[in-house]
Each structure stands twice: as C-alpha cells, then as structure tokens.
Amino acid sequence: MTLTLVSQSKHFGGLLTKYTHVSAVNQCTMTFNVFLPKTAAEHQTKVPVLYCLGGLTSTEDNFAQKAGAASRAAQYGLALVFPDTSPRGVDFAEAGAREDIGYSAGFYLNATQAPWNKNWKMYDYISKELPQVLSANLPIDISRSSITGHSMGGHGALTIFLKNQTAYKSVSAFAPILHMTKANWGRFALPKYLGDDESTWKEYDSIELFKLHHAQKTLRTDINVLIDQGTGDKFLKDNLHTEDLIEFVKKEGLENQFTIRYQDGYDHGYFFISTFANDHVDHHAKALGLTLSH
Template identity: 50%
Template sequence: METKPSEISSSKMFGGYNRRYKHFSPTLGCSMNFHIYFPPPPSPSHKFPVLYWLSGLTCTDENFIAKSGAQRAASNEGIALIVPDTSPRGLNVEGEADSWDFGVGAGFYLNATQEKWKNWRMYDYIVKELPKLLAENFPQLDTAKASIFGHSMGGHGALTIYLKNLDKYKSVSAFAPIVNPINCAWGQKAFTNYLGESKADWEEYDATCLVAKFHDVSTTILIDQGEDDKFLHDELLPNKFPEACKKHGVPVLLRFQPGYDHSYFFIATFIDDHILHHAKALNL
C-alpha cells in the first residue's frame, strides 16, 4: 500500500496552489485524501508554518477549500493550510452511512475504543500521522510551527486537540464549535457508539471538561458563533465553554455574530480574522 502521498489535483489561487493528495493511512486502515494550500514562496528554500482546518459533519477535505475563501489571507500571511477529511472512508462497516451525524463524514476527531469502529482513529490521524507525513514529504512546510482551527464538529476537534497538545499548537480558533458534546445529542450518539458507556471516557473529548485539566493556555482562544445558527441552543451550547475557561483562567473570546447561520457563508465572512489570529501566534 502506498503510504507516501500522491498528488491528484492542483489549482492556482492567489499566487499559490490548492493541491489535493491521497495516501494510504495505516492509522485508519484506508486510503485518505487531504488538501494543502501552498502560498507563493518568497524564496525557493522558504518554509511555511501550517494551519490545520478540521471540517464539520458530512464534509470532506473539499468543502473548506472550495467555500471558505481562506486562501487570500493565507497567501498574504504566508501560511500553508492543511485540510484533512473527516473520517475513514471505504471500509464498508455495517451502519457507517445510515445517518449523517455518525460514521462516514462524522469521525469526531477521537480514537474509538469499540471494536466495530476500531478504524475511527481520527485523533491519532490528525495529531500523529498527518504531521509526520507532512514533515517527511513536504520540505516547504515547517510542521513545528502549527496552529489549528475548525467548524462545528471540527471546532470540537480543534479545541480538544489543542487543549490536549498545548506543546504542539501555537493557537486555536473555532466557528460554531460543539463545545460540550457530552450534553448534546450529536455528541451523545457519537460517544456512545465510538467510546461505549463510560462518561469518564467521553469527558476526554469534551472541551468544556478538558479546560479543567489543561489550562496553561497563553494565547486567546477565538470563537465565532452565528446568532441565527439553527443548532445553537440544542447542539452547540456555546456559553458552557467560556464559563469553564473563566473558572480556570483560560483566555477566550466568544463573539456572537447577529444574523449569521451555521454555513460556509458565515465562515467566509470571518475567516480573515481567524487567519490573522493564527498568523500573530505563529510569529509571522
């Protein structure tokens, strides 16, 4: 199986290139796709810091690249965007595509412990396998200088991965993140199936719970939330996280944006703010 990434498409944008790759992932046991946006290099030997984007439920590695408009600011700031997929694919596990909020396209950025879903190890894929793959195959990337952000399920992923790996990422931000999954239907469904019944295991993937354990945060956590988001009150529970942050002295900026929903129209509107937030932390 070819673990080395091979390029499957390339499109020029704002002087740089959106390039799509595929590779076999030993962590997930299947072939995976990911995108990299390479800004225009100021010199042949230049190395770009990396900013990982984690997408939400139902998304692939393509949604953000096509819809966010993040490349303009990334090009200006000299940051490479790394956009992985949201789950293993093609494993044909029974029930993997029965619903949009679980299974395929819904990896929740955790390591599943239940035998049936043993390939759903997106946490290890994002935190361990992908950075190593990038470091070994793309000399133009400085993978030691990394930040992370995401949307909805991906916002949950970005926050939890950041808090558990404060030594690996310079900053984090999120759009409409699922900040307290143990207390919402999306999280409860995913966690029960992937992790079993132990609530203690669930808390290891809940940003609001993790803040109590990992609060040596020096860079402000930026969160944007649309006020007209239809998932706001039942699934996203945005106020829970800043309450926990305040209790433990973690700097957070939660901005409610009037009139905005859960879509990429919302993300595209505020994406430049987030790129600049990370550019500052990456010392550009």
C-alpha cells in the first residue's frame, strides 16, 4: 500500500500530486492525482475528500486539469481525488483496441468474464482499495467522503454511492450515464465484462439501483442527489437517459431528494463541467459540514 510520487505541483495554496501504487484488486499499477488543500499539505491535518471520477477516454488528468474544482475545494479545505478510469499495462491486445471497452473504459464495475476478470475490478478499486490506500498514506479522513463524476464517471459515482450509501456524505454527477442497461455504451460493454445474463447488469445501472433501493426502502432519504445535464449534449439521447430518472423521481414523488438540472445549450465536455464545478463542490462541502473559510 505504499505510494510512489510521480509529480507534484503547488496549486491554490495546496498540492496537486500524481502517485502510482500497486493495486491488489486490479493486479496492475494504478495512477491517481490528489489535491490536498493547504492545511493538509502543510500541516498534515486530516481533511474530508471528494472523489472525482472521469469519463470514457479520460485518465486521472482530465478532471484535475480541466474542471477547475480545486479553487473552491481549497477555500473549503477539501481534498479532491482523481483516479484513473481503468487498469493499465495488461498483456492482452483487446485492452487497447477501442475507446468504449478496456483502457479508459472501466465503467466502475467488477468484470466477471475473460480476459477482463483478472484486472477490471474498478468497482472494488474505487469503493474499497483506493480509500484504504488514501487513508494509510495521506492526511485524508475517509470517514468524511463524497463522490462525483462525469459521464461514465457519473455512472460510477451514482452506482458506487447506491451500493455503499453510508460510505459517502453526498453524491453528484455531470452528464451521467444513468441507464447503463439501455445505453449504447452499456449494451456494448456489459456483455463483454459481465456476460450475456442481463440480470447481472442491473447492479451497475443507476436507475435500476434507485428503483431497487426505493422499493426496498433502503434508499437514503436524507441526502439530495445533484445532477447537471447539458441540453446540447450529443450523448443525451442514446447514452445518458436523464429523462428516465426524472420520470422515476416524479412517479415516486421523490422531488425533494433530487436536484436534476437541464443546463440550456451545454455540451458533454469540460467547458460544461467547469461552468458548474463550483456548484458541485458547494453541494458536497455542505454535506461534509465545511464552510468557505480558507
């Protein structure tokens, strides 16, 4: 569980550091960036953390470099963790052949099918191993964690939250894939990662998990789920399905537990994310009990 420092830059009074470490669950070397605010970077004071999960084609760098979230996080004294989006460096060619499966396309699930089932355990990595790695090595208090993400990473944030509702104080997403079992990306990747039995796909589908937990009365009612979705997003119709979540929320009368915002004209990229990043940091800071004091 030791970390290897790759690079480090001072950023908004704190430190943005890239580390690698050997992942037991993914059986490869994983990379992440972490932003520690000044109080943690200089004085080792333990701070809460917001996980920021990237989308397809991303690495640990995209969200860290382009979302502009560290400015506000620094003011709150909040750490940000930007994990890589898949295992890397495995020895079979399929891993690097396409943009929608393999490298940068981990979909935050545990694969059960060869050749993916040896390394592609991103669900366990993000929800179990990475928090332990952070806790053991950095001034991060993982008992105060929140989670967000973009697109595939929004899917990751929501499904990981839904399967571990007491582990996170809050959840949000930018343009998430909400209905993986219906999305083109999901219908391509899920059979390869999980096999043809569609019943196994539902545990990695946000809409299905919301429905399940609501029906079982195991959906937390004390948190508000924040989702921003651009109306100019070319993936909205075939891959994101925001309307399906809105329909569920209306049908079940859960309006008080969701803030789902269509943002007029915004697309799927980081010029959209950066526009609303402060709103999401504010959302999580409030749930984590942080105030703008730094």
